[in-house]
Amino acid sequence: MRIDKYLWCIRYYKTRSLATTACKKGHVRVNNEIVKPSRDVYPQDQIDLRKDQINYKLIVNDIPESRVGAKLVDIYRTDKTPKEQFEAQELLKYSKDYYRKKGAGRPTKKDRRDIDDYTDEPSDTEL
Template sequence: MRVDKYLWCIRYYKTRTLATTACKKGHVRVNDDVVKPSREVFPQDIIILRKDQINYRLKVNDIPESRIGAKLVDIYRTDTTPKEQFEAKALLKYSKDYYRKKGVGRPTKKDRRDIDDFTDETSLSEI
């Protein structure tokens, strides 16, 4: 089975087009080789997939006939992604939440509320 179809079948991508695009951009590796979407996948292959800033590491157990239900995904692949990948994404999310360059645009509603909360707390502590 083609690698783009396999990734679509085991529900890593919502459409075949997204899976094909990821392969063309070089986000998919099979046995440490960057592959085209038409590359055949066989059992025991190792797929490294970069999606949402996480490098997923998958081992192909079997090839499905067609797209499968979410509950059956574990039959066809083994996910060996290190936990550090998910923890790094969580930390990245927190760092992006409060990052905005000084002087770039007006404060958002959230920024305004944070500023108001901060000023209210400092005025109460002075009393």
């Protein structure tokens, strides 16, 4: 089975075209070699995959016939990803908490004053 189809079947990518794009960009390695999307995978191959700033390490157990349900994914792969990768992702989430949420709109007066105090630039009213 092709590597892009395999990654789609075991639900690492939502669409097969996303899996193909990741292979073309060099985010997927099989047995420590950067691969094209058409590369075949076989049982016992080791896949290194970079997605969402996490380096996944997978071992192919079996090849699925088609896309499988989320509960059945563990039959077809063994996940050897270190726990530190996921912990680093959690820390990244916490570091972004102070930013405004997308779609929150324009800054309030208080936000504007805080920004001006931080940047030490005079606001329009002080001129």
